[in-house]
Amino acid sequence: MVYSSKRRFVAGAVCPRCSEMDKLVVYSEDGKDFRECVACGYKDEMHFKPIARELDTRVNLTEEDKQDIQVINILPFEKPDH
Numbered sequence: 001m002v003y004s005s006k007r008r009f010v011a012g013a014v015c016p017r018c019s020e021m022d023k024l025v026v027y028s029e030d031g032k033d034f035r036e037c038v039a040c041g042y043k044d045e046m047h048f049k050p051i052a053r054e055l056d057t058r059v060n061l062t063e064e065d066k067q068d069i070q071v072i073n074i075l076p077f078e079k080p081d082h
């Protein structure tokens, strides 16, 4: 699951069925990711790997990159009682 359950328009995306631009929304439902065209009703389940996986495959990190990753990793687990 990548997207939130809230539907969001994808800027510049073209519907594969009706070819309308900016009509596709993406959202998650039951742990799956979908894209749907609001113009013609086209709906498709999306399959892709979690974005976090990119970090595993990155090589030759600069010190700045490492600091960025640390911030990303730490923030969600920060406890309010310290």
Ligand SMILES: [Zn+2]
Pocket: 015, 016, 017, 018, 019, 020, 023, 037, 038, 039, 040, 041, 042
């Ligand atoms: Zn469409």
